[in-house]
Amino acid sequence: MATLVIKTPGFDNQIIQLKMGPNRFGRGPKNDFQIEHATVSAHHCDIILGDGSVMVRDCDSTNGTYVDGKPVKDASLAAGQILRLGDVDFLVESTEVSIAIPQFDRPMPAPPVVLSDGSLICPRHKGSRATHQCTHCKEILCDACVHRLRRKGGKVLKLCPLCSHACELIGGEKKKKKTLLGFLHRTVKLPFLRQTEKEES
DSSP, rough: OEEEOOOOTTTTOOEEEEOOEEEEEETTTTTTTOOOOOOOOTTEEEEESSSEEEEEEOOOOOOOETTTTOOEEEEEEOOOOOEEEEEEEEEEOOOOOOOOOOOOOOOOOOOOOOOOOOOHHHSSSSBBOOOOTTTTTTOEEEEEEEEEOTTTTTEEEOOOOTOOOBEETOOOOOOOOOOHHHHHHHHHHHHHEEEEEHHOO
């Protein structure tokens, strides 16, 4: 995080770590950083820490705000510069901003129970055998776990309840066997029905 070091004697090289947004500096107790020195005004200045930038804004102080010896009203700060409030010098040690994003680890499920015949037990439904596996997160699921999305005129989509990716049958989809009876049913049924209708009329 962006830091300042007070270099004026009597402050023991005090380190100030800036927070995101405005940081109030002054002699008064209501400031974010109280600088007890006679030349510092009650509310002397604001130092604004943004995304990749540090700005100082003088708040009509009596003895002024300076960057590398030059009086300023508004100015950007860079590492290595000297910021002076009245007679108090601050070394701009760093202007880096580090934003920590918390990580949420999903608890790992227990390993699946394998039965003597090689089939797996669903980790969520202890009495059910696992029939599907997610193609993305590799989670094993029983038939009750799988979310089904029916599309008009299309196949039923089988989706994982954890990541919403497609699921497939463990061992692959089984193809339907083509039988002679099925072939005859598809090819002979329609002409046979038409012939029957003619005979009845």
